[in-house]
Amino acid sequence: MSELRQVIIVRRKKKGGHGHHGGAWKVAYADFVTAMMAFFLVMWLVGAGTKQQRAAISEYFKNPSLTQGQSTMAPSGKMGPGGASTSMIKLGGAMDLPKGPGDQQAFAKPATAADVDKLAKEKEHRRLEQLMKDLSEAIAKSQAMAPYKDQLLLDITSEGLRIQIVDKQNRPMFDTGSGALKSYTVQILHELAGFINQVPNQISISGHTDNAPYIRADSAYGNWELSADRANAARRTLVDGGMSPEKVARVVGLAASVPFDKTNPSAPINRRISIVVMTHEAAKAAMSPEVAGNDADASPQAPSSTAQMTHVRSMNPPAAPAPSSPAMTAMTPAQAPR
Known part of the structure; x- marks a missing residue:
C-alpha cells in the first residue's frame, strides 16, 4: 500500500506597498x-538696519495704531497713544486709509485759497x-562800494526789502539844497539797479530831508518839493542803471515827516533815499485808489516784529553813535541842512 503524502498549501498574502496618507x-x-x-x-533686516531703524521697527510692533484705542496695556509711542484701535474699519480699500500724520491732514481737508496765499507769501519772503x-x-x-558801506542800510519790513541810502557828515548824497546826485550816489544806484531787476517785485522810492527849513527865491519850493525831486532823481538813475521802468510803483517825497532819528531831527541820517522792494500785497495797496501806502508804517524807529536790520559797515571805524539810535552806530549828526 503506497504511502499517502499530505500536501500542505501555504497561501501568502502579498502586501501592495504603503497606504495612502493624503497631502x-x-x-x-x-x-x-x-x-x-x-x-x-x-534676521537679515535686523542685522542690516541701523540702531534707529531697529528702534522704529520695535516701536511699530509695540504701537501699530495711529488712533487712540482701548487696551489693558497701552505702551507709549511716537505714532500714537497705543492700544487696539476702536475706530470703524473702512471698507473702501487701502487707499482710504491715511499713511501718516501729514496724509491724515490731507485727507481731512483740501488746500484752500488761504493756504495757497500763505505759501505764496512765504515763498516771496524767502x-x-x-x-x-x-x-x-x-x-x-x-x-568800489567800500567807502559807502556805512551809508547803505538793508532790512525787511512789512512792505518788503528796504534799501536806504543815507547822508553822512561830509559825504552827502545830493548837492546842497538840490536834487542833483553826487557821482558816487549815481554809482551806488547803478549797482543796486542790477540786483533789484533780479526779482519780479515792484519798488517804492521815497525821499526824506531833515527838519531844517529850506527857503529859496521861489517861496513855493520847500522840503516837500526837494524830497520829491530827490526821489524822482533816484528813480531816473536806477532806470539808467538798467532797472526796468515798469518796476516803479510809487515815488513820493516825505520831507521831514518821517525822521530816522526822532530825537535829533537835524541829523544827517534823516536825509535819505528809501527804496522798498515791495511784496505783492504792498504793491497792490500802493497802486490801489482806495488804499494809500504810508512810509511811516515802516519807520526805522518802529520796525515790525519780523524786521531784521542788516547794517553794512565800512572797513573804517565808525563815528560815535547817537544816544537814541544804537542800531546806526556809523552815523553822526551834521549842522548844515541839506
Missing part, C-alpha cells in the same frame, strides 16, 4: 518653509531775504 504633509512642509524664509528675512543776503555780500566784496 497634509505638503501643507505642513510649505508652512515650515515659509516660516523659515520669514525668519531669515527678519526770495526777498535771499536778495538781501546777495546784496549784502556783493556790497561787502565790492572795492
Whole structure:
C-alpha cells in the first residue's frame, strides 16, 4: 500500500506597498518653509538696519495704531497713544486709509485759497531775504562800494526789502539844497539797479530831508518839493542803471515827516533815499485808489516784529553813535541842512 503524502498549501498574502496618507504633509512642509524664509528675512533686516531703524521697527510692533484705542496695556509711542484701535474699519480699500500724520491732514481737508496765499507769501519772503543776503555780500566784496558801506542800510519790513541810502557828515548824497546826485550816489544806484531787476517785485522810492527849513527865491519850493525831486532823481538813475521802468510803483517825497532819528531831527541820517522792494500785497495797496501806502508804517524807529536790520559797515571805524539810535552806530549828526 503506497504511502499517502499530505500536501500542505501555504497561501501568502502579498502586501501592495504603503497606504495612502493624503497631502497634509505638503501643507505642513510649505508652512515650515515659509516660516523659515520669514525668519531669515527678519534676521537679515535686523542685522542690516541701523540702531534707529531697529528702534522704529520695535516701536511699530509695540504701537501699530495711529488712533487712540482701548487696551489693558497701552505702551507709549511716537505714532500714537497705543492700544487696539476702536475706530470703524473702512471698507473702501487701502487707499482710504491715511499713511501718516501729514496724509491724515490731507485727507481731512483740501488746500484752500488761504493756504495757497500763505505759501505764496512765504515763498516771496524767502526770495526777498535771499536778495538781501546777495546784496549784502556783493556790497561787502565790492572795492568800489567800500567807502559807502556805512551809508547803505538793508532790512525787511512789512512792505518788503528796504534799501536806504543815507547822508553822512561830509559825504552827502545830493548837492546842497538840490536834487542833483553826487557821482558816487549815481554809482551806488547803478549797482543796486542790477540786483533789484533780479526779482519780479515792484519798488517804492521815497525821499526824506531833515527838519531844517529850506527857503529859496521861489517861496513855493520847500522840503516837500526837494524830497520829491530827490526821489524822482533816484528813480531816473536806477532806470539808467538798467532797472526796468515798469518796476516803479510809487515815488513820493516825505520831507521831514518821517525822521530816522526822532530825537535829533537835524541829523544827517534823516536825509535819505528809501527804496522798498515791495511784496505783492504792498504793491497792490500802493497802486490801489482806495488804499494809500504810508512810509511811516515802516519807520526805522518802529520796525515790525519780523524786521531784521542788516547794517553794512565800512572797513573804517565808525563815528560815535547817537544816544537814541544804537542800531546806526556809523552815523553822526551834521549842522548844515541839506
